[in-house]
Amino acid sequence: MRTAIILFLFHVGMVSAQETLQLTDGQQSPSATLEDVSWISGHWQGEAFGGIAEEIWSPPLGDSMMFVFKLVKDNKVSFYEIGHIQQVENTMILQLKHFQGDLKGWEEKDATVDFKLVKVEKNKVFFEGFTMELVNENEMNIYVLIEDGDSAEEVLFAYKRVP
Known part of the structure; x- marks a missing residue:
């Protein structure tokens, strides 16, 4: 299900260089804090799927x-996501949930992606199959690895900061 969701959400443009990473078997997530990624905070917008994608990130708190x-x-909401990057002990995890335009959830009640x-x-953070990069103060790229059966391809989603 995760593959289909990612494919639907981020199929924006093909990326020629590999920008996403995966943990190897037995590898643990490295030490990091939310301050390391606080540059993500802000209001971001870009074009996607024939519409406008909007993302708003809060600064680190709690x-x-x-x-x-x-x-x-x-001129209609196709879908929403809500999520967070959470500090867990000495590392972080990115978690999200999807909702239809009428707020009916895609994942099971207690499930997250x-x-x-x-x-x-x-200015760059790598989560498994999901990379966020601050290009400059007003641009952020998100790269997502899309797996479809036996093949995988990486796509780029580009945002600009909303003033």
């Missing part, structure tokens, strides 16, 4: 950075 996402197409932390660099 061991998390929460976000909301919506896709508006033909989880992305474990792989690596943190200045």
Whole structure:
């Protein structure tokens, strides 16, 4: 189910270089704090799926950075996401849930789509199959690895900061 959801959400443009990473068997997520990714905070917007994608991230507070996402197409909300990057002991995890435009959930009640932390660099964070990069103060790229059966391809989702 995770593959289908990611495919639906992020099939925006093909990426030629590999930007996403995975943990190897037995590898643990590295130490990191929310301050390492506080640059994600803000109001971001871009075009996707023939509509407008909007994402709003809070600054770190209470061991998390929460976000909301919506896709508006033909002047109607297609779907929402709500999620967070959560500080868990000495590392982080990205978790999200999806909702239809009428707020009916896609995942089961207690289920989330989880992305474990792989690596943190200045202005770039790698979760399993999901990378966020601050290009400059007003642009952020998200790269997502899409798995479809036996094949996988990486796609790019580009945001611009909303003033």
